[in-house]
Amino acid sequence: MLQLSLDTASETALPLVDQIVGGIRARIDDRVLRPGVRLPPIRGFAAQHEISRFTVVEAYDRLVALGYLQSRRGSGFYVAPRHGAPAVEQRSGEIERAFDNAGVLHQSLEDTSGRLKVGVGWLPPDWLDEDGVRRNIRALARRSDTKVVSYGTPQGYRPLREQIELRLADLGIGARAGQVVLTHGATQALDIVARYLLKAGDSVFVDDPGYWNLFANLRLYGVNLIGVPRTADGPDPEALEKLLAEHRPKAFFTHSVLHNPTASSLSPATAFRVLQLAEKHDFLIVEDDTYADFHPGPATRLAQLDQLRRVIYVGSFSKTLSASLRVGFLACAPELAAALTDVKIVGCVSTSEFAERLVYLMLTEGHYRKLLDRLQRRLAQATEHSLRLLERVGLSVYAEPKGGMFVWAAAPGSSDSARLAGQASAAGIMLAPGHIFSPQMQASPWLRFNVAYALDPRLERFLGSTLGR
Amino acid sequence: MLQLSLDTASETALPLVDQIVGGIRARIDDRVLRPGVRLPPIRGFAAQHEISRFTVVEAYDRLVALGYLQSRRGSGFYVAPRHGAPAVEQRSGEIERAFDNAGVLHQSLEDTSGRLKVGVGWLPPDWLDEDGVRRNIRALARRSDTKVVSYGTPQGYRPLREQIELRLADLGIGARAGQVVLTHGATQALDIVARYLLKAGDSVFVDDPGYWNLFANLRLYGVNLIGVPRTADGPDPEALEKLLAEHRPKAFFTHSVLHNPTASSLSPATAFRVLQLAEKHDFLIVEDDTYADFHPGPATRLAQLDQLRRVIYVGSFSKTLSASLRVGFLACAPELAAALTDVKIVGCVSTSEFAERLVYLMLTEGHYRKLLDRLQRRLAQATEHSLRLLERVGLSVYAEPKGGMFVWAAAPGSSDSARLAGQASAAGIMLAPGHIFSPQMQASPWLRFNVAYALDPRLERFLGSTLGR
Numbered sequence: 001m002l003q004l005s006l007d008t009a010s011e012t013a014l015p016l017v018d019q020i021v022g023g024i025r026a027r028i029d030d031r032v033l034r035p036g037v038r039l040p041p042i043r044g045f046a047a048q049h050e051i052s053r054f055t056v057v058e059a060y061d062r063l064v065a066l067g068y069l070q071s072r073r074g075s076g077f078y079v080a081p082r083h084g085a086p087a088v089e090q091r092s093g094e095i096e097r098a099f100d101n102a103g104v105l106h107q108s109l110e111d112t113s114g115r116l117k118v119g120v121g122w123l124p125p126d127w128l129d130e131d132g133v134r135r136n137i138r139a140l141a142r143r144s145d146t147k148v149v150s151y152g153t154p155q156g157y158r159p160l161r162e163q164i165e166l167r168l169a170d171l172g173i174g175a176r177a178g179q180v181v182l183t184h185g186a187t188q189a190l191d192i193v194a195r196y197l198l199k200a201g202d203s204v205f206v207d208d209p210g211y212w213n214l215f216a217n218l219r220l221y222g223v224n225l226i227g228v229p230r231t232a233d234g235p236d237p238e239a240l241e242k243l244l245a246e247h248r249p250k251a252f253f254t255h256s257v258l259h260n261p262t263a264s265s266l267s268p269a270t271a272f273r274v275l276q277l278a279e280k281h282d283f284l285i286v287e288d289d290t291y292a293d294f295h296p297g298p299a300t301r302l303a304q305l306d307q308l309r310r311v312i313y314v315g316s317f318s319k320t321l322s323a324s325l326r327v328g329f330l331a332c333a334p335e336l337a338a339a340l341t342d343v344k345i346v347g348c349v350s351t352s353e354f355a356e357r358l359v360y361l362m363l364t365e366g367h368y369r370k371l372l373d374r375l376q377r378r379l380a381q382a383t384e385h386s387l388r389l390l391e392r393v394g395l396s397v398y399a400e401p402k403g404g405m406f407v408w409a410a411a412p413g414s415s416d417s418a419r420l421a422g423q424a425s426a427a428g429i430m431l432a433p434g435h436i437f438s439p440q441m442q443a444s445p446w447l448r449f450n451v452a453y454a455l456d457p458r459l460e461r462f463l464g465s466t467l468g469r
Numbered sequence: 470m471l472q473l474s475l476d477t478a479s480e481t482a483l484p485l486v487d488q489i490v491g492g493i494r495a496r497i498d499d500r501v502l503r504p505g506v507r508l509p510p511i512r513g514f515a516a517q518h519e520i521s522r523f524t525v526v527e528a529y530d531r532l533v534a535l536g537y538l539q540s541r542r543g544s545g546f547y548v549a550p551r552h553g554a555p556a557v558e559q560r561s562g563e564i565e566r567a568f569d570n571a572g573v574l575h576q577s578l579e580d581t582s583g584r585l586k587v588g589v590g591w592l593p594p595d596w597l598d599e600d601g602v603r604r605n606i607r608a609l610a611r612r613s614d615t616k617v618v619s620y621g622t623p624q625g626y627r628p629l630r631e632q633i634e635l636r637l638a639d640l641g642i643g644a645r646a647g648q649v650v651l652t653h654g655a656t657q658a659l660d661i662v663a664r665y666l667l668k669a670g671d672s673v674f675v676d677d678p679g680y681w682n683l684f685a686n687l688r689l690y691g692v693n694l695i696g697v698p699r700t701a702d703g704p705d706p707e708a709l710e711k712l713l714a715e716h717r718p719k720a721f722f723t724h725s726v727l728h729n730p731t732a733s734s735l736s737p738a739t740a741f742r743v744l745q746l747a748e749k750h751d752f753l754i755v756e757d758d759t760y761a762d763f764h765p766g767p768a769t770r771l772a773q774l775d776q777l778r779r780v781i782y783v784g785s786f787s788k789t790l791s792a793s794l795r796v797g798f799l800a801c802a803p804e805l806a807a808a809l810t811d812v813k814i815v816g817c818v819s820t821s822e823f824a825e826r827l828v829y830l831m832l833t834e835g836h837y838r839k840l841l842d843r844l845q846r847r848l849a850q851a852t853e854h855s856l857r858l859l860e861r862v863g864l865s866v867y868a869e870p871k872g873g874m875f876v877w878a879a880a881p882g883s884s885d886s887a888r889l890a891g892q893a894s895a896a897g898i899m900l901a902p903g904h905i906f907s908p909q910m911q912a913s914p915w916l917r918f919n920v921a922y923a924l925d926p927r928l929e930r931f932l933g934s935t936l937g938r
Contacts, residue, residue, distance in 0.1 A: 026627060026646075028647070029645050029646050029647025029648075030624060030627075030647050031647065031803075031807055106623050106810070106811060106814055109620055109621075109622055109623050109814070109818075109819060110622055110623055122619065122620065125616070125618045125619045128618040129618075130617055130618050133617045133618055134610045134611070134615075134617055135610075137606060137607075137609075137610035137617065137823075138606075138607045138610045138611070140606075141603045141604075141606035141607045141610070142603070142607070146603075147594070147793055148599055148602045148603055148606065148791060148793055149594045149597040149598075149599050149602055149790070149791040149792065149793055150591070150594045150791075150792055150793055151578055151591065151787075151792040151793065152578075152793065153499075153578055153579055154575050154578050154579055155499060158495060158499075176498050177495075177498050178497070178498025178499055178500065179498075184653055184795075184817050185817055185818055187815075187816065187817050187818045188816065188817045191815075191816045191817065195689060199669065199691065200668065200669055213814070213815055213818065216811075216814075216815040217815040217816060220664060220812065220815060222668065318620075321618070322617060322618040322619075323618065323619050323620040323818075323819075324616055324617055324618055324619055324620065324621065324821055324822055324823050325821065325823070326653075326817070326818075326819075326820070326821050334500075338500050341575070342575060342685075343689065345575055345578070345682070345685075346656075346660075346682055346685040346686040346689060347656065347657065347660045347686060348653050348654055348656050348657045348660065348795070349578075349654055349656045349682065349787075349792075349795075350578060350792075350795070351795070352793055352794065352795050352821065352824065353793055354606075354793050354794070355821065355824075
């Protein structure tokens with residue numbers, strides 16, 4: 001269903017015809033509407049948007065004149081085929097496959113239709129400190145010593161790296177600022193590490209289930225992805241050991257605290273076993289701790305035991321402060337930090353010092369602790385709500401989360417949640433079905449629920465009616 | 470020479486000892502001072518900074534206590550060796566080699582010593598519209614519709630893409646906003662394209678001389694770099710044809726307008742020949758147009774002839790607006806734009822919509838044209854100055870630049886400019902010697918001068934005395 005947001009009220013609005021032409025054109029350009037797709041009939045479109053049919057006729061006609069639509073007599077209007085597609089020889093099927101997991105992320109970032117996004121991995125913007133971010137942006141722009149036009153330093157703004165040194169010390173991880181490299185979000189940190197460590201054909205271990213976008217990225221490097229089954233205590237050590245009898249991985253990318261998607265956290269005993277195996281089989285560990293600040297109280301991390309000898313630690317400020325700023329980091333052994341800084345430079349020259357100073361201000365002005373307390377309380381309530389809701393509609397929960405925004409749950413008797421996700425999509429709700437968290441995209445009964453979005457009554461209505469309770 | 474900037478005047482300054490400890494510690498952490506390096510003697514350091522010797526003794530002693538320095542009896546203070554370096558198996562010698570070209574960039578970004586950076590590829594910050602950037606940052610932060618905490622859309626802020634559509638139309642390149650992908654600077658655009666098109670072992674053509682950071686990046690992908698000799702009219706078509714008899718490149722990365730480093734621009738006849746060869750031998754062209762806005766009046770671009778069928782066009786706002794914002798873009802055929810957007814997502818999720826809105830504001834508020842006029846006039850004067858200076862000291866210029874910030878010049882009779890660059894470095898001047906612009910790091914008599922920094926009288930003094938004129 002094509003739903004445009006039209007401004008029929010304000011005096012400064014563009015003429016309605018222009019708004020419709022612009023809105024449809026944008027969707028065609030951005031490939032939300034693809035060639036051959038049929039547009040809504042004029043009568044339906046007019047009724048749905050509560051506008052005159054003549055307006056719609058004029059807009060469709062103009063889009064035909066512009067080459068965006070084709071009119072087929074008696075059958076309606078269709079998106080026109082594109083001309084001039086290039087003869088680009090694509091690398092291979094592996095690239096197509098690489099994007100399977102990322103497709104859901106792409107769609108959810110692109111989707112502005114008002115669908116309820118219960119499947120996303122971020123909080124609603126109004127849960128975060130938008131006013132604080134705005135205030136600090138203004139404060140920073142007023143300061144004459146803020147670099148606003150020049151490149152940042154290669155490793156990133158030093159005072160923020162020193163803050164991270166202090167924060168890691170709180171987690172029991174000893175790292176000097178010189179061991180910290182600031183990145184364009186945690187995803188770029190993972191990418192830089194992968195780029196440095198891996199080459200096509202290498203074996204790489206990942207959590208199964210795990211972070212889909214990482215799988216897509218690793219596949220682009222042509223590596224062999226091998227999933228290590230996840231238990232409620234972290235990676236399954238027995239399964240890991242068995243896999244190590246067959247494979248020699250270069251690295252194991254894993255997520256210890258409030259694991260995405262299961263929301264479970266690593267136990268000390270499992271951490272020890274995993275590190276023992278890493279030592280014995282000589283592979284590196286890349287520990288993603290993106291959701292660290294949602295965890296109330298202490299938690300176990302591999303980097304805390306290993307002290308960054310064999311572990312590369314990755315963190316982010318995207319989930320609690322701002323995803324728009326794109327500030328993440330990695331911490332590792334000094335020599336490796338120097339090499340990874342070089343990889344960062346050749347791929348993007350530098351990160352934004354302005355964004356890094358902003359994060360520094362947000363962390364040091366004293367409100368960040370309060371923000372985290374507020375988020376943790378609110379998430380705890382939302383999680384409570386979600387657990388009750390899922391119980392009412394008959395879904396079973398993997399493990400009760402100790403924090404964070406995710407609940408991992410399954411419908412008993414179902415072996416594939418893709419169908420439920422499809423039905424939800426048709427009902428205007430985006431769910432994250434389990435197969436996209438599987439390195440091999442295997443069918444799964446599980447779904448990942450974002451508790452902040454699960455508060456919306458549309459979710460319970462949909463699940464209740466679809467699951468027949 | 471270790472030069473710290475110490476604040477001995479203001480009331481709020483840290484104690485001098487703390488300032489010295491912090492300054493030296495930072496340089497050791499950041500590997501500007503490497504293990505084994507000898508620190509300046511206490512007397513010399515004190516005299517140079519006009520402070521008491523007791524202050525220096527106390528600072529050095531504290532750094533020894535912290536494990537940063539070692540005192541060797543009778544010989545002075547040295548940076549201590551590092552402990553706990555990890556057993557990371559590096560991928561291979563190719564990675565080490567990949568960074569050779571990028572080392573200079575790393576150093577010049579890191580260097581805050583006050584050296585005169587005649588070798589860099591950017592303008593002094595005060596040449597740009599710092600006040601305008603600050604003003605627009607504040608304006609943007611006040612607007613309630615500015616997304617400051619959430620992810621941007623995958624392809625990037627649409628109104629900026631529409632602006633780029635208009636700007637490309639001015640250059641004679643037809644591209645809809647849907648064919649434009651916003652990136653974290655032009656360097657990320659080149660990286661995304663490389664990542665999509667190339668695999669280890671592929672042959673890739675590049676300009677020789679050309680953009681060093683690109684060479685380092687391409688080498689990290691394990692590809693075969695083949696330099697296409699550059700003439701004052703663009704790539705040498707005869708040499709290109711000969712190379713095509715031996716190699717089947719996947720792509721040719723080239724820089725058409727105000728080429729880095731020679732400052733020469735592509736002629737229409739050469740453009741036509743290059744495209745003919747691309748058609749015949751079926752390779753793609755990645756056209757870097759980073760310095761586009763410095764070119765006064767019209768210029769020839771491959772994308773203008775080819776209309777993005779076989780050419781992928783890359784642009785940037787880092788040189789004229791702000792390098793801190795990290796906003797660049799690529800434009801290409803629609804199907805390819807969709808695929809490259811996916812590559813962007815898996816590598817970094819999204820670019821910063823805040824930064825993209827800021828660039829949009831700067832482009833549309835009406836001052837950008839005036840800024841460019843001002844920059845072009847100022848650069849023309851600085852180029853004049855540099856050309857006269859280089860003539861006076863006996864360097865010969867490759868071709869008189871038609872705009873931009875570079876002059877490419879050589880000392881007659883010299884076959885390698887590395888020695889001159891080394892002497893300059895010792896005299897506190899950073900020069901860019903020709904070999905770093907060579908894909909194979911071959912010795913070269915040439916040097917790239919940044920005309921904005923060449924205005925500083927230190928350059929002429931150094932060249933005059935060193936070259937003996």
